[in-house]
Amino acid sequence: MVFKKSKLKFISSVVFFIILLGLLPQISLAGGKAAISPVTYSSLTRTWDDLALLYDNHFHNSSEVYEEIEYIHDSVPELVDLEVIGQTFLGKDIISLRITNEQRTYQKAKALVVAQHHGREQISIEIALRFIHYLLNNYQENSTITEFIDYQEIYVIPALNYDSLDLVINEGNHWLRKNLRPWDDDGDGFFEEDRAEDTSGDGIVSAFDVYANTNPLNPVFLYTYYEGIDNDLDGLVNEDDIGYTDLNRNYDSYWRQGEGWSPDTMSQVYPGHAPFSELETQAFRDFALNHSFGMAYSLHSGINATFFPDKVDGWTEPALYWNIVQDYTKILPPSYTEVYTGYGQENYPVAESQILAGGWDTWMYFEQDCLVPITFELYNNLSSVVPAAYTPIEDNSTHLILEFKSIYDYFNPYPQYINDIWNDVRPGFDYLLDNTPRLDIFAEVLRGRSTAGSEVELSFELTNLSPRIRTMDEIDVHQDDFWVADAFELDGNSESLLTVEVTLEQDLVNTTCMIKLGNNYTGYYHYILEEASGVSGLTIGPVLAGVFLLSTALIINRRKR
Template sequence: MYKKLISVTIFMLLIVSMSSFELDISAIDSSRQISTFLNSNPWGDWQHYHNYTEIVDTLVFLNTSYPNIVDVFSIGRSWQNNDIYCIRLTNESNSDSKPKVFFVGYHHAREPISAELPLYFAIEAATSFGIDETQTHMLNYSEIYIVPMLNVDAFDALLANEWQRKNVHPFDEDGDVFFDEDPPDDEDGDGYIEDLYFWDGSTYNFIRWEGIDDDNDGLLNEDWVGGVDLNRNYGFQWNATCGSGSPFPEAEDYRGPAPFSEPETQAIRDLALSHNFRYAISFHSGADVILYPWGYTYLPTSDDSLFREIAGNLSNLVGSPYAQSGVGLYTSSGLWDDWMYANRSTFALTCEIYTNASAWQYESGPDPDTWWEKGVFQFFNPDPTNIEIVIQRWLPVFTYITNRAIIEIHNIATTNVNSLKTVVGQGFSTQINVTVANEGSFTEAFNTTLYANETAIDTREVILTSGSFATITFTWNTTGFAKGNYVISANVTILLDETTILDNAFTDGWLLITIPGDINGDTYVNATDAVLLGLAFCSNKLDLAYDANADVDGNGCCNAKDAVILGVYFNEHWE
């Protein structure tokens, strides 16, 4: 039964294919090169899996070395009283409002590759600031929060049992009033914890784990270290009836005695409640897929199209498939990303960054049709020599998510310019509609200016709430303008910290200033124009027959006044 989730994951893969403190700060030397630390940094190399101490030392080092862009603080303590650290990356000299994004790794003990990835990015972002244009831009205009390792007690537990998934919350799983006293053992000393199963040709039947009867109760390996599956312990749909999220402590996907019963998930909850994260990503392994809510049901969220867009863009970057969690894998209760989306309106996704189905090794068991199986660590994690290959593949996730948030925070645009006329008589007026939109996250006040060629016609102030738009009607009096073609355009002023500015301007095309009465714009006032006016005669803006060009005086209707003007200029021509 402990192996149920892994068996389901392999099957689905075949279908799919995947208490607070701050450290002191001082001025940063942005010219410092990354290579300075190759021989002196606390993280060493990327050909081994870092333990808790190495990761903490690395975070402290970054904070001390780059105090103007790095803050390291504890967001809580684990069952074993270890600090759960968060690192915030941002250029603190820029105090303007910035979007916040969040990344978290290592929910599950047997997935240390999920801690390596966010740790690597944190180091790269800090050491590249002021050197690499992309990293500098992200830290200038956003706040990036990273919890590299959530299940902080699990590093030691994993060394003893490579199958460990949950945290180390003690439970008496066999009801003998003792806690965690009979975990699996590497009985044969080959470096693996194996499971024994019977295969009847179509069905897997678990028999037992490798090991001895540590508590001498006649049962083998029935009381593991821990624990609670942290990614089944969040407070949204915690006890939903799902394929995964067990109420039984002995299950490897045990959801815990209550929502947020664990100090680790409480720490994430409290951090999320203290910040408005626009986007968030949790990293896992054991599959190669990008997942998005809902996970507790097959039904989509109300933002399904946006989730699909984000996941699809990530998929294009990393080459991994994507799916709604409850559809692509299996339904699960108490998920991190379901809670973040439902309770914090954060667009949260899960990236399963590695799996290796060929890692499993098999040996004949003691009875016919029984087999010993091993290789779970290698199923979830690459060989240490390949850690950086996996990391490099998934690093674009950080850049995409962060830059997406930056683009959205302050973003106004001119989306349309529409002149009611294509020709206008010199000295007369025409109306031009300009549509502007606030595509950012805050209410914005800005100016919109209409241009004829390089000449500003008029400027209007606009105030728009997030996600809204407005159409402004400008009146252009052409008195004083020479005859000829004019490019009509409009733009909105660039906001402070606005980075997406290509859409601030919009060009409609040409508008001709000509002789009054030249309705068809051929530079002559003649019988052709009279016919056009006749076709539109006695019409107004609400009529299908209305022709804005035939409305020479621009009063909203085609009538005798326009005929008089046409008559005054009849037979005139200009070159």
């Protein structure tokens, strides 16, 4: 066959180009489509039997609380982390327990329960311990509790005021709510040398109310003193009592500015000489500064109630708190909401005492941006303060003195009833976890290839799973730990659609890109951006490229003929 000179020249050029292509690597005309999926974690297998309290139907002292904490951690280390957040004045450890599925290592939504600001309120410790057992015993037995533990970090501080707890138990002083920092109340250079004491040996420090009795039909209250003796021989009794600061008046928010405090160091509501002057409140402050809580409980006793933070003219979040009260009426015994009886949607409760000076809930709301810090008052017994509970020990023409011995039963039930109290309030703890703001997310790629430099458009359908509490902050979006966008807050029980564009720094063929979204309240949810399986881009090798070019050239050349 004889080729024309022009055709030979053309074929030679094509062959040379094919040879040149053979020296080049394969090239890709277009990457595959990008795909997004949630990060998966290995499941946790339950290996423990149900836990039981080491000391049931019993009020714990500090040593017994520590035993319970150690037993809990040793039994279920897969779900329980311990952290010593500080010490009391007498050097006892203040411990926080974090309950969560530790195989899910990302930052999660957080809930908080702190107990026993006040020494005498022992029932708060008992309820905190039972709450922990309830969570651990129901993991992988109850789907709702399992979901809470898998997707939340639940913090429980079983006691804050261990020093006073031991004195209440060991000395029967069930009046003591303050911490045990020593103070010279009477200014004689000695500390707490003339304190209330159980001189009768019945295990309880009695109180004595003194009245002027010149008119027996209408005696006038003068003062109260407590059981004890004149230890320093100065003619006075109880004038240098034990205890210094009410920890629930020592927080740095409206300290000594609001209501509910006294400048008298002998008062049970003395707020300390400075905000956060006490080691116990410093420990909680330092702990709380490292976390963000949308809702939290502080456990107390002395009344049955659920108290919310106030501003000068009532609740800080009236519409929200009113809805929560209505929820509580459906799940808690009536006594826990009776304080709000008579109010309606149009006249939310106005605080009688206005802002609580230096209170935990005041600080949590105004300084820590906790939307719903609730003081959960677990127990009281009004029958213990009826007139029949007061015994006249002196009744003459000048004075009436009544002895009161039922203080123990006022703040705490008898031990055999502790579990009944827990069963009454347990739905309130489910409610706390259910209302912790957290997200449900459906993610998809709307467009975009998997090659470096590609712009990928992502869609996120967001649902706030908390029925009542908003997400507290905007939802952030991060690409490989770099912020790329933020959006809106979500109200409780609401949905929204978020679209975001990200630019790929590298190909997704042999690597992935991490996308996370959320905030410090909801936690962060992690997704992997990768090349979609089975949808690779077209890869062209040198032979295929040469054949394609030769075929194209011949067709063009034939058409020229």
